[in-house]
Amino acid sequence: MAPRPARPASAARTASLTAPLSAALLLAAVAACGGQDDRTAPTAEVAQQSPARDRVGTLSVHTAQGPRACTASVVHSPARNLLVTAAHCVQSHEVGLLDGLVFTPGYRNGYSPYGSWPVQSVTVDPRWAEDADPEYDVAFVTVRGTGGRQIEDAVGGNPIATGKGFGLAVSVTGYPNESDEPITCAVRTRSQSPTQERFDCGGYTDGTSGSPWVTGDGTVIGVIGGYEGGGNSPDTSYSVTFDQRVADLYRQATT
The missing domain is CATH 2.40.10.10 (Trypsin-like serine proteases)
Structure with missing residues (x-):
């Protein structure tokens, strides 16, 4: 799969929540999706509308x-x-x-x-x-x-946070170019390198670059991008680690 590039692509990527997922609910969603240790990665679903x-x-x-x-x-x-x-x-x-x-x-x-x-x-x-x-x-x-x-x-x-490390439960919501609805996935971050991180979940195709990685308390700790332009496969996505570089x-x- 090609990387998620900066070039403009062709235009086609109900229960309402009053706040971001709580940390407990987000951890439960990650567990329900099989976490990040199983052989098969979860697949993103259509994101239901919510203020967050x-x-x-x-x-x-x-x-x-x-x-x-x-x-x-x-x-x-x-x-x-x-x-x-x-x-x-x-x-x-x-x-x-x-x-x-x-x-x-x-x-x-x-x-x-x-x-x-x-x-x-x-x-x-x-x-x-x-x-x-x-x-x-x-x-x-x-x-x-x-x-x-x-x-x-x-x-x-949402607030930005830096220096939080790896292994965090996050939800990632973004817009594939081929869809008129956003997708979302509850996942756990992993280290790709000391300065890059990743998550594994299918469906993150062109258009999803820039999608925020949001913790249970509503804090952004990453965006799809970085290594391989965010990922050469829709099943694995990357982010620059939010550290002093991002704080500056x-x-x-x-x-």
């Missing part, structure tokens, strides 16, 4: 129905206007910054409950901008406010 999952959305060109690039999610910031995604979703060494991107949180089946928010600025590490170094495949993205409101006012935002980049994006 509405913080995840599509990055597409010009409109919500435009060519898809990737997935992004809202994270807490002082200006209340910040997303996190993979750097390769918004900037490539060959092309530079992708123009005309909009973020559509909670998008599903042609419906955009919170509208689309134009990308205003992008913050990536210079080592990504210069060499596309997979050790720095993370980006923070600001979006322009709409009607006097910022994106975090509309859907809320977040500080740059918010000051």
Whole structure:
């Protein structure tokens, strides 16, 4: 399977929860899926709508129905206007910054409950901008406010956490390009290297780069990207380990 790239792809990737999965529920979901030690990885399912999952959305060109690039999610910031995604979703060494991107949180089946928010600025590490170094495949993205409101006012935002280590139970929600609904999987992170981590769950095809790795308390500790552009197989996905590199980049994006 090809990596999940930054290029725009062709446009097609009910019980409501009032909060992210609790740590206990998330651990139970991981166990029900067979965890990460079985021979067969679980497969992602359609993500049911919830306020927490509405913080995840599509990055597409010009409109919500435009060519898809990737997935992004809202994270807490002082200006209340910040997303996190993979750097390769918004900037490539060959092309530079992708123009005309909009973020559509909670998008599903042609419906955009919170509208689309134009990308205003992008913050990536210079080592990504210069060499596309997979050790720095993370980006923070600001979006322009709409009607006097910022994106975090509309859907809320998850905190970023760094230095949490491996072996964490997380849920990963993202948008495959071929689908008009998001998918999700409850998994446990594993070490790929001291600076990269992984999870095993099927279904994460092109368009899911940038999907947030969210712990039971609603904290983002990774995004699909990094090694192999996030993964050469839809069954295994990677992330740069959220450590001091990401803490420094977040500080740059918010000051």
